[in-house]
Amino acid sequence: MKRKAFETALPYTLPICVGFLFLGMSYGFLMRSMGFSVWYPMLMSFFIYAGSMEFVTANLLMSAYNPLYAFVLTLLVNARHMFYGISMLNKYKNTGWKKFYLIYGMCDESFTINCTVTPPKDVDKGWFMFFVTLLNQIYWVGGATLGALLGSFITFDTTGIGFVMTALFVVMFINQWEESSDHRPALIGLISSFICLILLGADNFMLPAMALIILIFTLDRKNLDKQEVTTL
Known part of the structure; x- marks a missing residue:
């Protein structure tokens, strides 16, 4: 059952893999260029797991300590997830313990797949959504870690690198429009x-x-x- 769900989920996540590896590497390069060690982008990409907010957090860590401002900014940047969560209430029903990880690991790309794709009848829906979420997070954490490691040896001008996140959303919009x-x-x-x-x-x-x-x-x-x- 798990293997079938994994094999079904994998093809849907491969296009995201390419984007996440590139975006994650960009984030890793950016963090290294700002003087942070490899551990920062690796752990932040795992625990925060909110691409746009991670780029913003890089600047927050370099500014004066202001927890209230950080909280409000995070709420504004990621407010869309409240609407995502409401729309996924029925989808996440009867998924058992996986529901907790699905809530934690939901990102824009996982939401798009899990919200629009109905797996075949012989594939468990809960495990399908679980592997979609898990694979996407692996891509992101792997990309950020790889970028941070490479950033230790490769240096270049990172001006404008934060725009890659906007570019990904534009590509996703065009893809959904065409399909x-x-x-x-x-x-x-x-x-x-x-x-x-x-x-x-x-x-x-x-x-x-x-x-x-x-x-x-x-x-x-x-x-x-x-x-x-x-x-x-």
Whole structure:
């Protein structure tokens, strides 16, 4: 059962492996260029396991100690996971002890796979989601550690390296757009974000935009569910 779930999950995670290794190595290089030892990116990538926040944390560690600011900033950067978690409540039912790791290890990429992919009937759903989550975390931790190790010997200008995270989200969006015949969810996200950005500015639009997206999805849930059933 476990082997079948692993073999089913692996192909879905391989494209993410390429991206995570590159992103993780970029993060490892960045941390080494800022003077941190190899242990910092390795342990931070394992325990924090939030790519965008790890890049931000690198700067937080170099600034004055301000736990309240760090808390609020972390909440803003990773607030989307609250919405992810709500939408995965039914998915994680009846998964036993694996549920705790699935909650801890959920990232954008694992959420995308576990939320949209239904494994074959002969594959245990809980183990499938577990291996998707585990493999993605291994890719990220491995990439960050490798980048930190290589950063001990290779030095180069790291200006702009933090943009790789934005680039990954753009690629994921394009991939989802091409694979889905219904572009309403993507358009809802784009239009809602654009409206909030114009009204509230770049520093304040993220949470309101997410709330607006969730509200629209909730109000239009019946139509979206009908479209999903039709697609299946």
